[in-house]
Amino acid sequence: MNPQLQRLYQLAQKPERRIIGLMSGTSLDGLDVALCRVTGDGPQTRVIIEHFTTVSYDDAFKDSIRAVFAKKQVDFEHLTVLNEQIGRRHGQWVADCLRVWNVPADSVDLVASHGQTVYHAPQKQHQRPGYPNATLQIGDGDHIAVETGIITLSDFRQRHIAHGGEGAPLAVYGDYFVFSQAGENRILLNMGGIANFTYLPGSLDASVVFTTDTGPGNTLLDAYARQFTGKPYDENGQLAASGQVNNALLSALLDHPFFVQPFPKTTGPEVFNSDYVRDTRQRSQTADLGPEDLMATLTQFSAKSIAQAIQQALGNVPAADRTAMHVYMSGGGAHNPVLTKAIEALLPGCTFAKTDDLGIAGDAKEAVLFAVLANECVAGLGTSFGNRQGVPSVSMGKISFTK
Numbered sequence: 001m002n003p004q005l006q007r008l009y010q011l012a013q014k015p016e017r018r019i020i021g022l023m024s025g026t027s028l029d030g031l032d033v034a035l036c037r038v039t040g041d042g043p044q045t046r047v048i049i050e051h052f053t054t055v056s057y058d059d060a061f062k063d064s065i066r067a068v069f070a071k072k073q074v075d076f077e078h079l080t081v082l083n084e085q086i087g088r089r090h091g092q093w094v095a096d097c098l099r100v101w102n103v104p105a106d107s108v109d110l111v112a113s114h115g116q117t118v119y120h121a122p123q124k125q126h127q128r129p130g131y132p133n134a135t136l137q138i139g140d141g142d143h144i145a146v147e148t149g150i151i152t153l154s155d156f157r158q159r160h161i162a163h164g165g166e167g168a169p170l171a172v173y174g175d176y177f178v179f180s181q182a183g184e185n186r187i188l189l190n191m192g193g194i195a196n197f198t199y200l201p202g203s204l205d206a207s208v209v210f211t212t213d214t215g216p217g218n219t220l221l222d223a224y225a226r227q228f229t230g231k232p233y234d235e236n237g238q239l240a241a242s243g244q245v246n247n248a249l250l251s252a253l254l255d256h257p258f259f260v261q262p263f264p265k266t267t268g269p270e271v272f273n274s275d276y277v278r279d280t281r282q283r284s285q286t287a288d289l290g291p292e293d294l295m296a297t298l299t300q301f302s303a304k305s306i307a308q309a310i311q312q313a314l315g316n317v318p319a320a321d322r323t324a325m326h327v328y329m330s331g332g333g334a335h336n337p338v339l340t341k342a343i344e345a346l347l348p349g350c351t352f353a354k355t356d357d358l359g360i361a362g363d364a365k366e367a368v369l370f371a372v373l374a375n376e377c378v379a380g381l382g383t384s385f386g387n388r389q390g391v392p393s394v395s396m397g398k399i400s401f402t403k
């Protein structure tokens with residue numbers, strides 16, 4: 001037997017696994033690295049984060065990704081070399097982190113890598129007859145395995161699609177396994193570049209667990225903060241706080257087919273980008289809006305589309321479960337008080353906290369998710385989510401050996 005297969009077989013039987021989860025999201029801010037101790041599987045999964053850091057991307061690396069990111073037409077050679085480059089860099093950064101943390105590579109069982117999404121194309125969006133849902137993450141896992149010397153799982157989204165999903169949101173699996181609480185109805189709301197949420201019933205019934213993207217989180221805020229201030233984001237929502245929401249632009253922004261599509265649904269910066277804002281400003285005759293008012297309006301747009309999606313989705317939840325909904329926020333948007341306060345004001349029936357209050361730092365949550373998915377892939381017994389659309393009952397991830 002290939003000794004690496006033997007190693008995989010052995011680590012699958014361990015009572016506890018040390019897994020590094022990696023996430024590089026749509027904000028292109030950097031690589032989130034979470035070293036986790038994972039025990040159990042499925043709803044018995046327990047995670048302790050031993051170390052967490054974000055390795056920031058330098059401007060040249062960001063620009064190199066932006067050259068292909070969410071673009072219909074790209075330089076194909078650049079995309080090809082970037083696939084290898086991202087894999088290699090991510091692997092090197094993991095090796096650097098392990099050195100800084102003083103953790104020997106051979107004490108780590110697995111790396112679980114999301115890679116970099118470069119294009120997300122659900123069928124509802126691309127509308128090409130005969131073509132399925134599609135999504136593309138690059139940063140090949142073989143490089144990570146070779147650079148770190150650790151067996152690596154990657155490319156998690158494809159099996160979701162092969163089983164009829166849109167390849168996202170995958171957060172639902174980690175949310176259900178790690179954050180479900182008997183007797184408490186929870187919404188786990190993540191606000192990255194794009195926002196999504198998971199509904200976790202206090203009954204713990206996997207067959208009613210629900211997930212969807214809601215639309216933009218920070219992606220538009222970042223694009224305009226970059227343009228207006230030269231900084232990567234609107235820190236603490238300062239610029240937005242100094243402006244007024246323009247209702248004409250807000251309603252025009254909310255008038256997009258994505259918001260009337262049935263749940264569950266996914267989207268990305270392919271749809272919600274500065275071209276969309278520019279066209280909508282022209283359509284609503286708000287092209288002359290100043291930076292502060294535009295930021296205030298875009299922040300309210302994210303808040304409103306998130307709150308609206310939660311309200312609409314909860315309409316399908318049994319009335320008895322709709323009460324006392326506890327929302328736990330995570331992702332970079334949870335640091336933006338203008339955004340979080342707007343959401344709280346729009347959902348007066350809910351209580352609000354952060355996933356940090358449940359023991360998982362909101363900035364680390366998505367990296368932890370991939371550690372949980374890798375744990376499930378090698379050691380999971382399989383959890384049935386019934387026939388819920390968007391939550392196929394499958395394991396995910398592809399395996400890269402180190403040699």
Ligand SMILES: Nc1ncnc2c1ncn2[C@@H]1O[C@H](COP(=O)(O)OP(=O)(O)OP(=O)(O)O)[C@@H](O)[C@H]1O
Pocket residue numbers: 023024025026027028029190191192193194195218221222232233234235236237330331332333335336337366
């Ligand atoms: N103090 C802050 N004030 C305002 N916004 C902040 C702050 N800190 C972080 N953010 C926002 O959070 C973003 C990063 O969020 P995060 O890392 O969750 O996104 P991501 O993982 O790339 O996205 P996705 O979940 O869509 O893949 C930043 O680009 C910024 O918009």
Ligand SMILES: CC(=O)N[C@H]1[C@@H]2OC[C@@H](O2)[C@@H](O)[C@@H]1O[C@H](C)C(=O)O
Pocket residue numbers: 025026117120135167168169170171172192193194195196213266267268366
């Ligand atoms: C295709 C893709 O990368 N989608 C991301 C993105 O960022 C947030 C939202 O859109 C979510 O659907 C997804 O990531 C998280 C980790 C998810 O799958 O749950």
